[in-house]
Amino acid sequence: MFGDPLLAGDIGLAEVLIVLFKAAITFGIMLGSVILMIWFERKVIADLQNRVGPNQAGPWGLLQTLADGIKLIFKQDLVPSKADRFMFALAPLLAMVPAFISFAIVPLGGNFQDKGGVVSWFGHDTYFQLADPPIGFLLLLAMSSVAVYGTMLAGWSSGSKYPLLSGIRATAQAISYEAALALSLVSVLLISGSLSTHDIVVKQAGEGFLGFFPNWNIIVTGIVPFVVFLIAATAELGRTPFDLIEAEQELTGGYNTEYSSIRFGHFYLAEYMNLITMSSIMVTLFLGGPAGPIFGPSILHPVLPVVWFVLKVLMFLFAAVWARATLPRLRYDQLMDLGWKALIPIALGWVLLLAALQVGNDQNWNMGLVMVVSLGVLFVGAFLLFSALSASRQPELEEVI
């Protein structure tokens, strides 16, 4: 059922070469898009803030990231005397590698309209994605947790107080939002019935509600899991308004304060790689990935899915920059409140609702009754939770008064 048709039969030299070719392409796309993304963010945020942004290196400042990278490589690499040297060297890699690995499961193209996302390269049928493991997006959850180790160990091994505080914050933030992140993905799993990103995209490529809306999970799961995932992913990435990990005013720079030279560059790359990976995953799981209308001359057919995919990802990237230009940083208790008291209960409740509907559908129960009963249970639960939360606040207030 799952798996790349390339790897279904015997594996010879041609198959290995194609996989290597795909790995090189994915790596190249990732690095190239990170370089462009850093430029894009600086340029767009400048536009949003009445500035001009980088405009000196190359046309429209396009080569600014390369210039910065070259500068970073040639700078002195300092290690604090109190640092744990092994961990200090390991942390940037731990931050960077998981972003690459998560990106491997993203379908980047392929005609999902009539060919089921299978592309034909060098006479072999395959998927336009580096890997389609059976565990699917569980790999993303695992890798985004590992990536937090990079931040945490960087903060801990620096032997310096501000990075340490930042590392602690990163840990707490990741724990708080990982649950909401995973729970919102359970909704997708319930609808799609598969963990494989490829199968999820195939499922979304079909005709949707009323034949007018696309069959994307953002609509099929009801918009709630998408919103929860968007917020939780932003928090997981440590981007505004959840950038407490890098709160410059409080932590001088956060976990990367003691890093210099290309090791700092690794963190910088990792941050943007994670952003691109997370946006791609969001597009894959909720917005149908490369699925989209295929039209025009047949020469366009292999290109259009990639174009759809890039457009969808660009929308998220722009939104991330836009949010950074607009929103102030949350306070720490607001961050924790939002994670534990809002996102996790909402995601959990929605999963239960979807599960009830799914079971009702499978068992041919009366759907109206199922709907009423589940919504009723949901509201009772929400009321109980709300009153519990307000009750927990009560004694504090009385003490103060």
Next chain:
Amino acid sequence: MGVLGGFAVTFKKLFEDRSTTPYPEQKREKAPRTHGRHVLNRYEDGMEKCIGCELCAGVCPARCIYVRGAENPIDDPVSPGERYGYVYEINYLRCIHCDLCVEACPTEAITESKLFEFSFTNRDDAIYTKAELVVDDQGLPKHLPWEDWRPGEEVNTSAWMRATSPGGSADYVGKVAWTAELGFGVRAPEAGQRGEASDTGGEA
């Protein structure tokens, strides 16, 4: 709607014009009284205005001016008076361009041009002597290789630049309050700066 309103505000900025000047290629016009690097002025007959009184050195808060006066040679006087500035040095690594020397000068010998874009590769270059500071025979400041002069920065470098009128009276409108100088003669009086209708006229 607070948060969404914020998003709308930033989004509108995408389409607004930028007021940024692309600096090294284009430069904004400098304010008429920008404090820049000094010049030592000369009278219309070519005599130096500096009389070597060292008031500028005395008033300088950064102690960057070094002056030694000397008796004018009788057969070839440098300045119209008894003495002249024999040594005149300004260290631009120390100068803060406060213009106090300009205000202290009794003969309007030292004034400031609008040039501030100059830098040095060694400390000796930063010490300007009379050879660099005294205006040339057209009354214009000398251009040194490491200075980035733009059109308009070398005119009006003279007493016209004085921050206050002589005697401390602000009512200098229409009055010529400075002496003639080499290359320019007596400059026209300065326009008033009170925003009144009579403030036009003169050289702005």
